[in-house]
Structures are given as structure tokens and as C-alpha cells.
Amino acid sequence: MQLEVVDILYTLVALLICYLGWRKQTYWNRVGVPYIPEIPVIGNFSSIFLQLHSNFEYIEHIYHHGRTRASDFFGVNIFTRPALVLRNPELIKKLTCTDAMRFINRQMCADQWHDTIGYYNLLMIREPLWKQLRGFLSPSVTSAKLKRMQPLIEQVGADMMASLDALPEVRPNVRETEFKELCARFTTDVIASTFFGMQANCLKDEQSEFRYYGRKIFDYGPVRGLTMASFFFMPELVPYLRLKLFPRDTEAFLRAIIAQEIERREKTGESRGDFIDSMIALKNNNATLGVKEKIPIKGDILVAQAATFYMASFETTSSVLSFALYELMKNPHVQERLREEIRLIVKKYGQDIPYEAYSNEMPYLGMVISETARLYPVLPFIERLCTLPEGSTGYKLEPFHDYVIPNHMPVLIPIYAIHRDPKYFPNPTLFDPERFAKENLDQIQPCTYMPFGVGPRTCLGSHFGTLQIKIALLKLLSKYRIDRSPSSPETLTYRKNAFTLNSNEGLYAQLVEDAM
Numbered sequence: 001m002q003l004e005v006v007d008i009l010y011t012l013v014a015l016l017i018c019y020l021g022w023r024k025q026t027y028w029n030r031v032g033v034p035y036i037p038e039i040p041v042i043g044n045f046s047s048i049f050l051q052l053h054s055n056f057e058y059i060e061h062i063y064h065h066g067r068t069r070a071s072d073f074f075g076v077n078i079f080t081r082p083a084l085v086l087r088n089p090e091l092i093k094k095l096t097c098t099d100a101m102r103f104i105n106r107q108m109c110a111d112q113w114h115d116t117i118g119y120y121n122l123l124m125i126r127e128p129l130w131k132q133l134r135g136f137l138s139p140s141v142t143s144a145k146l147k148r149m150q151p152l153i154e155q156v157g158a159d160m161m162a163s164l165d166a167l168p169e170v171r172p173n174v175r176e177t178e179f180k181e182l183c184a185r186f187t188t189d190v191i192a193s194t195f196f197g198m199q200a201n202c203l204k205d206e207q208s209e210f211r212y213y214g215r216k217i218f219d220y221g222p223v224r225g226l227t228m229a230s231f232f233f234m235p236e237l238v239p240y241l242r243l244k245l246f247p248r249d250t251e252a253f254l255r256a257i258i259a260q261e262i263e264r265r266e267k268t269g270e271s272r273g274d275f276i277d278s279m280i281a282l283k284n285n286n287a288t289l290g291v292k293e294k295i296p297i298k299g300d301i302l303v304a305q306a307a308t309f310y311m312a313s314f315e316t317t318s319s320v321l322s323f324a325l326y327e328l329m330k331n332p333h334v335q336e337r338l339r340e341e342i343r344l345i346v347k348k349y350g351q352d353i354p355y356e357a358y359s360n361e362m363p364y365l366g367m368v369i370s371e372t373a374r375l376y377p378v379l380p381f382i383e384r385l386c387t388l389p390e391g392s393t394g395y396k397l398e399p400f401h402d403y404v405i406p407n408h409m410p411v412l413i414p415i416y417a418i419h420r421d422p423k424y425f426p427n428p429t430l431f432d433p434e435r436f437a438k439e440n441l442d443q444i445q446p447c448t449y450m451p452f453g454v455g456p457r458t459c460l461g462s463h464f465g466t467l468q469i470k471i472a473l474l475k476l477l478s479k480y481r482i483d484r485s486p487s488s489p490e491t492l493t494y495r496k497n498a499f500t501l502n503s504n505e506g507l508y509a510q511l512v513e514d515a516m
């Protein structure tokens with residue numbers, strides 16, 4: 001008898017799951033939107049969630065799927081939740097720029113109550129708090145601030161060169177290195193020095209705590225990989241599972257060093273005009289977040305801002321820098337032309353290159369970086385959450401389609417696939433900086449090139465990241481030529497468990513002394 005009841009319950013649950021799956025599966029059919037077929041209930045992204053595919057390759061696969069190739073947008077299901085993927089650049093512009101305030105929030109979200117550091121930061125926070133917070137943080141990355149940071153970045157660049165000089169020679173005047181780790185150490189030292197006023201010493205000391213805790217954020221073992229996947233694909237579960245955006249020990253490390261530095265500066269009265277000083281000012285001026293409820297910016301909310309800059313800064317910048325070095329190794333003619341441009345600048349200014357020269361006098365350097373960020377965008381997609389005023393019936397996609405996006409539907413913009421779509425970038429896998437030559441720029445359609453995102457929610461640190469990459473490339477190429485080594489990978493495959501673009505292969509190369 002008891003067994004019968006259990007059997008009935010199982011059957012009911014199975015029927016409910018089938019019904020939900022059927023409802024979901026038929027949603028896109030019912031609303032007349034092309035969609036990618038998927039396993040009911042499990043949805044389209046399960047293979048990414050289970051780390052069977054790299055999310056970059058999977059998104060590219062569905063973008064080119066026969067059912068959706070001709071459409072401006074298409075539907076997918078993130079488990080049981082329908083989401084829209086945009087293909088048409090004009091539509092991307094409409095949603096993220098023209099009607100940006102209806103799509104200003106991201107769907108990924110941390111738990112407000114159990115994860116203050118993960119929640120109250122620029123990456124995660126939602127309107128109306130986002131605009132306030134962005135206003136508080138933007139002054140940390142103005143051109144005047146970047147100009148002040150330049151000597152600090154140059155100093156880290158000099159440390160990087162010293163660390164390379166200390167490598168053993170494989171032949172006279174030839175050294176071998178791996179770029180991913182080298183660049184991560186460089187960018188971690190930069191963020192520590194410029195934003196926190198601290199010496200992280202990652203380039204000098206393999207045991208540096210900054211590098212150890214930074215690596216933990218992006219070291220996607222099965223647990224961390226699933227945790228990060230939940231933030232992207234199942235934010236509803238995050239509060240129930242008490243997931244945290246930052247590993248607990250990384251959080252504790254950041255909390256301790258930020259508190260120490262704030263206390264030290266308050267005691268000594270030292271002022272460096274940097275990010276920590278801005279944080280102290282926010283705290284002492286009793287700045288708050290929120291409209292009705294005023295949340296004071298202090299304690300963990302201050303730590304949250306430091307943690308975000310740390311997280312958003314070093315991995316992204318080092319990814320673009322290391323792929324740029326890899327492509328320069330593979331394309332000697334591009335490298336030679338870039339070295340020639342650098343040679344002229346070094347001849348003109350010696351070692352003291354003015355800030356303005358980085359923006360105005362090295363166009364080819366800018367072109368190489370832009371092309372690297374096209375071919376290797378750090379994120380597979382960016383995402384937004386449709387957030388409409390109360391009572392609204394939905395967001396109309398006319399004149400593109402008569403479909404109406406319901407409130408709270410996630411919208412994905414597949415930047416990796418768009419950057420590699422031959423319709424926008426002919427011969428897309430070819431590394432060709434000429435695409436970004438001044439005379440060719442008008443061939444790039446708006447909203448087809450988005451390495452830093454798009455609209456008002458775009459990357460806050462794009463100029464800071466680019467400046468670091470420029471300084472590092474200039475320093476490296478003015479002393480070394482980059483050649484293939486027997487360990488250099490010919491082609492790259494991407495890690496299945498990483499959310500930022502990361503190759504399985506080490507980016508090995510030989511550095512041949514060839515000073516200017």
C-alpha cells in the first residue's frame with residue numbers, strides 16, 4: 001500500500017516535470033520565435049553547466065545553428081527559464097543603447113543578505129543603486145587619474161623586464177617564458193600598486209599572496225566552476241545555496257588588506273589621490289547607496305569595491321595581453337611592423353614616454369590590441385535583464401518583430417560569435433590588425449565589435465586596461481623579439497570550465513634579445 005502511494009507520487013512528479021518541460025519547450029513555438037531545440041527542463045546550457053563544452057564554442061555553435069541563422073534573434077532556455085539571444089547589431093543597439101535603462105541590470109546576481117561583497121559591487125548591483133555606485137567609482141579611472149598611474153605601471157613594467165632578464169638562457173641571449181602566468185603577475189602587480197597603493201610583488205615572488213588569492217577567483221575546479229555557472233545560469237538558486245561570488249579566503253584576504261591600508265592612511269594622514277583615498281572619502285563623507293533605504297558605504301561595502309576592481313581588472317587585461325603576445329609570435333610581419341613603430345617612439349623619447357604618446361602616437365599598437373580583443377574577447381557573451389516599469393506589458397521589438405519581451409527576461413549578446421562572424425569580419429580567424437586602420441574603421445558596423453561591452457553598462461576600466469597592455473608591449477618589444485619555441489602551441493583550445501577566455505595550452509615562446 002505504502003509502495004503504491006510512493007509510486008503515485010513519483011508518477012505525479014514525473015508528469016509535472018514533463019508538463020513544465022512541454023510548457024517551456026512550446027513557449028518559443030507559441031510566441032513564434034525561432035529557438036534552439038533542447039532537452040526539456042535541462043535547457044540549452046546544461047553542457048556548459050556540466051563543463052562538457054567551453055561556453056565560447058557552445059555560444060558560437062547556437063549562433064550559427066541552421067534554425068536561427070537567418071533570424072534577428074532567437075530563443076534559448078536556461079534550464080526552465082526562457083532567454084533571448086540577439087544576433088542583429090541594430091537590435092543590440094536598440095536594447096543596450098537607445099533603451100538602455102530598460103536593460104541596464106544584469107541577470108546574474110549575488111545574494112544581498114549573505115554575500116555583501118558579491119552583491120554591492122558594480123558588476124552585480126541593480127538599478128537604482130548601480131547608477132549611484134558607478135557615479136562614485138568613475139572618478140577613479142579618469143584620464144587625469146590614468147596619467148598619474150602611468151609611472152606606477154611603468155615601474156611594474158620594469159619589474160617584469162627584470163624578471164625576464166633573470167630567466168636562464170636556453171641559448172645565448174634567448175630565454176623561454178609562458179605568457180599567461182607572466183601577464184597575470186604583471187596585471188596583478190599593476191592593480192595592487194595603482195589602486196591599493198601596495199606592492200604585490202607577484203613578479204618577484206612566486207609565493208605572493210595577491211597572486212595566490214587572485215588565482216583562486218579564476219581557478220575553476222569543479223566546485224568553483226559550478227558556483228560561477230550558478231551566478232550566470234541559475235541566479236535564483238544562489239541565495240538558497242548560500243553561494244559567494246568570491247572564494248571565502250580571497251574575501252578574508254581582501255577585507256584584511258583594505259582595512260589595514262585604510263587604517264594606515266588615516267593614522268599617517270598619507271594621501272596618494274588613488275582609489276583607496278576615494279574610498280576613505282566616501283566613508284568619511286557618509287556617502288550612502290539607495291533611494292528609500294540609505295545604505296552607508298563602509299565596511300564590507302568598501303571591500304566590495306576593491307574586490308570588484310581586483311577581479312574585473314587583472315584576468316581580463318592579462319588575457320588580452322597574453323593573446324596579443326601569442327599572435328605577435330605567430331605573425332612575425334605584424335611584430336616587425338609594431339617593433340618599428342616602437343623603435344621610432346623610443347628614439348624620440350628615450351625611456352620617458354609621455355602619457356599622450358600612448359594614445360596619439362602609436363596607431364599600430366592600438367590596432368594590434370583592438371584586433372586581439374576582437375579575436376579573443378574576454379567574455380563569450382554579455383547579458384542584460386529586461387526591467388520595465390511596474391504595470392508594463394512588455395518590451396516591443398517592433399519594427400524587427402511583433403514579439404514582446406516579457407519583464408524579467410534575460411537577454412544575451414553573443415560577442416565572441418559576432419566578433420567571429422564572417423558577415424562582419426571577413427576571414428574572421430585571420431589575425432589582421434588592418435581591420436582597425438583609420439581608413440577601414442567605417443567598415444565596422446556599430447555593435448559588431450564589443451570587447452568591452454556596450455551601452456552605459458560598458459566596462460569601466462577599458463582605458464586603464466588598454467594603457468597597461470600598451471606599456472607592457474612597449475617594454476617587452478623594445479628589448480626582445482618574440483619567436484616560436486618548441487613548446488609553442490600551433491592552435492589553441494579553450495578551457496571548458498572557465499568563464500573568461502582561457503586556453504588549455506600554455507602560451508610558450510622564446511624571447512630573443514634584440515634591443516633598440
Ligand code: HEM
Pocket residue numbers: 122123124134308309312313314316317320373378379382383450451452453454455456457458459460461462464465466
Ligand atoms: C582589456 C581588459 C578588459 C576587458 C576586455 C574588459 C571587458 C569587460 C566587459 C566585456 C564587461 C561587461 C560590459 C557589459 O556588460 O557591457 C566589463 C565590465 C566591467 N569592467 Fe572590464 N574589462 C577589462 C579591463 C577592466 C579593468 C582594468 C577594470 C578595472 C579597473 C575593469 C572593470 C570593469 C567593471 C567595474 C565592469 C562592470 C561595469 C558596470 O557594470 O557598470 N575592466 N569589462
